[in-house]
Amino acid sequence: MAELAFFSGTMDCGKSTLALQIQHNRSARGLTGLIFTRNDRAGAGRLSSRLGLVTDAVEADESFDFHAHLVTYLTAGGRVDYVITDESQFLSAGQVDQLARIVDDLGIDVFAFGITTDFRTRLFPGSQRLIELADRVEVLQVEALCWCGARATHNARTVDGRMVVEGAQVVVGDVGAGKEVGYEVLCRRHHRRRLTAAAAGAGPLSPDVLPAEGVPQSAAAPGRQG
Ligand SMILES: Nc1ncnc2c1ncn2[C@@H]1O[C@H](COP(=O)(O)OP(=O)(O)O)[C@@H](O)[C@H]1O
Ligand SMILES: Cc1cn([C@H]2C[C@H](O)[C@@H](COP(=O)(O)O)O2)c(=O)[nH]c1=O
Numbered sequence: 001m002a003e004l005a006f007f008s009g010t011m012d013c014g015k016s017t018l019a020l021q022i023q024h025n026r027s028a029r030g031l032t033g034l035i036f037t038r039n040d041r042a043g044a045g046r047l048s049s050r051l052g053l054v055t056d057a058v059e060a061d062e063s064f065d066f067h068a069h070l071v072t073y074l075t076a077g078g079r080v081d082y083v084i085t086d087e088s089q090f091l092s093a094g095q096v097d098q099l100a101r102i103v104d105d106l107g108i109d110v111f112a113f114g115i116t117t118d119f120r121t122r123l124f125p126g127s128q129r130l131i132e133l134a135d136r137v138e139v140l141q142v143e144a145l146c147w148c149g150a151r152a153t154h155n156a157r158t159v160d161g162r163m164v165v166e167g168a169q170v171v172v173g174d175v176g177a178g179k180e181v182g183y184e185v186l187c188r189r190h191h192r193r194r195l196t197a198a199a200a201g202a203g204p205l206s207p208d209v210l211p212a213e214g215v216p217q218s219a220a221a222p223g224r225q226g
Contacts, residue, residue, distance in 0.1 A: 004103045006134040007113045010185045011155050012175045013144045015113040017049040019086050031081040036060045038090045039172050047086045067098040088114035091126030100133045118169050119157035144185045147197035149205050152185035163194045
């Protein structure tokens with residue numbers, strides 16, 4: 001039976017990479033998929049991963065109707081075995097309803113990828129509706145890490161290097177970007193305290209010098225407790 005699956009997590013946890021892997025494995029077996037995205041960092045009509053892979057995709061803007069697009073495509077004789085949507089957090093609730101109709105009425109698998117919450121820890125509209133409707137919600141296995149070493153569960157936005165909790169919900173950007181607006185993944189504790197790596201003065205997780213003899217470990221690796 002066809003299903004609506006939502007692969008969710010923080011930024012930089014490998015969602016787009018997994019989307020491209022699913023696409024690769026299925027197309028290698030002769031299956032045909034349609035790929036959609038919105039506001040990918042690589043530009044309109046692109047689905048890109050930080051591992052360097054990129055593929056063409058249909059840019060699904062606010063007015064895009066997924067179900068109507070599929071019906072038109074199939075009616076014209078096209079074949080579709082599965083659908084992939086990346087950056088699904090940006091979709092409207094109505095567009096996610098259209099994805100559910102593709103599964104239920106057309107019998108086509110839909111694999112949706114997106115971040116769960118925004119920089120204020122609030123659900124994005126598309127993610128909220130996907131959690132409400134998906135047959136399966138999967139958290140990715142490769143965990144992104146906070147600077148303290150804990151699993152990163154939240155996305156922080158920085159403006160000129162400082163973490164902010166106010167602003168527009170949608171600002172396309174990247175982690176580790178030395179730009180005006182950037183993002184950093186944090187554990188909840190450090191998100192609540194607005195403690196980014198820079199604010200905490202954190203160095204690498206694994207110190208590359210051995211602690212001096214007689215210096216306790218806690219003193220040799222400061223800044224890990226936050
Ligand atoms: N140079 C690298 N070598 C190995 N893995 C990398 C490298 N750069 C990024 N990655 C992996 O890619 C992941 C980000 O993948 P991506 O699909 O772009 O994430 P998402 O779509 O969730 O934002 C990182 O968490 C890391 O596991
Ligand atoms: C937290 C947060 C993120 N965004 C943007 C930033 C990126 O362009 C995408 C996420 O892409 P990724 O492939 O998952 O890294 O979302 C945003 O607009 N608002 C936010 O609050």
